[in-house]
């Protein structure tokens with residue numbers, strides 16, 4: 001083996017990223033460690049801890065050959081020359097910056113572990129999304145070692161999206177690598193370029209200084225989320241007028257300067273990154289004395305919260321101003337299709353708001369039911385978790401569709417209509433269903449940002 005790479009943190013980012021690196025670079029040994037023994041056991045089993053299309057095959061090809069999962073953090077650190085750090089950086093829940101700043105305690109602990117167990121110089125690569133200038137702090141902690149060791153800190157943010165992680169990693173739009181502008185920093189940079197050059201065309205590997213790289217990641221996520229909030233804000237206006245948000249998005253997106261992606265109106269964006277990264281950006285701007293800039297970006301999160309509330313208000317208003325004791329089938333709990341991940345899913349906020357109105361929930365999701373149970377464990381009210389959509393709709397007054405799973409478009413809605421209470425309502429929070437057809441079956445249909453189709457007036 002040419003070199004040994006270690007990754008600390010075997011989560012949604014670390015696991016798939018390292019699996020693809022091992023798959024594409026058979027002459028590198030790749031070790032992935034995590035303090036969570038259960039997670040590591042799952043990575044070593046046939047039931048991987050995360051669901052991601054294509055991941056099983058990649059892991060099967062590389063595992064045991066040059067890809068290894070372990071809980072032995074210290075041996076991994078000792079052995080590897082290059083250490084990727086992909087531990088989680090949740091939003092702080094306490095003290096200064098609570099609710100906005102990133103909680104860096106795992107990051108710092110990891111840096112201290114690296115110092116403790118290192119016997120030779122290392123390159124430490126930030127994979128987690130972090131506040132700008134974290135690398136600097138990291139470098140200081142690492143260099144405070146008394147062993148005379150040198151550590152180079154590289155920023156290499158991950159841009160893959162869940163549900164398409166493997167294809168995003170195999171064929172990225174760009175790989176961004178930020179390094180210190182010193183001779184040793186540039187040498188470390190080359191080592192990371194060498195890894196990605198195994199499968200990524202050189203012109204797609206972008207290099208910057210460390211701060212630009214860190215900031216690019218935060219701003220990329222903020223810009224993507226901002227597009228969704230912009231469209232969602234206009235969806236509210238469309239519902240009050242005769243405009244249709246799907247047509248408006250298509251018309252806007254046809255302008256090559258705007259582009260068509262991330263203009264799908266929805267019940268709101270979720271996922272572990274968008275909200276956290278925007279709040280992080282907001283905190284950073286406040287910290288540097290830029291309140292106008294902070295306020296501008298904070299609005300993206302506020303519109304997202306507003307969109308979920310608006311969705312529930314609409315449900316109650318349309319169902320004769322009350323959902324109390326009415327069964328509502330929730331179609332989809334994952335924050336997007338093709339993942340079992342529910343972190344920050346709009347389904348969580350919508351479910352809580354519906355329960356506050358005393359609705360009874362029958363939650364169905366093809367991959368995320370276990371996570372849904374954990375998310376809703378403290379909720380007050382009646383919730384059933386059902387792994388068959390046709391069971392979930394039995395006796396329901398309404399369906400609230402919250403995730404864009406393709407299978408929702410393929411169901412037998414004539415049968416579903418028969419199983420439901422009448423009048424039957426569908427609230428399509430993702431605009432994926434055939435609304436006209438549902439209306440013809442007999443449903444009262446309420447999409448996002450489009451005219452309602454109702455038999456009731």
Ligand code: UDX
Nearest residue numbers: 009010011012013034035036086087088089106128129
């Ligand atoms: C995380 C961050 O949320 C994201 O901001 C960043 O961009 C990448 O890392 P993700 O991989 O989705 O994303 O997080 P998660 O699935 O929670 O995985 C993190 C893993 O690190 C967990 O398995 C956790 O057990 C592990 N960990 C955490 C350690 O091994 N050691 C620690 O000290 C802390």
Ligand code: UDX
Nearest residue numbers: 158159160161162262263264266269270271273335336
């Ligand atoms: C995001 C970024 O896309 C990725 O580059 C980064 O590395 C991590 O954060 P992810 O959160 O996995 O990826 O999924 P993404 O596809 O960006 O979707 C985020 C949320 O926005 C989902 O809830 C999705 O349903 C929603 N969304 C997306 C919309 O509501 N409308 C759209 O047009 C697109």
